[in-house]
Amino acid sequence: MPTPKPRETEEEFISRCMSDPEPMGKYPDEAQRYAVCKSIYDGPVGAYRKAFAQQKISFDYDETLTSEDGMRLIDIKIIKLYRC
16 A cells, blocks of 8 residues: 655645555545545554644754755654554
8 A cells, every 4th residue: 555755745645545556456436445545644654744744853963854854764764663
């Protein structure tokens, strides 16, 4: 199943998820597929995105994690955390 990409909006993800071959095969009913895609977006990573979308996050002196690369790294770490 597709997962949200760093900085991907809900609309972008839902559109990509709805047309992805895996959810289309598993959920041929469009309403059900939309519900599944929405729940994936709103899952643990989605909650993080909503909470921190407009905030800077810094864990060290040089603000490494406030950069685009830093935000991408923290997104990856959170995704890995919830997959375990």
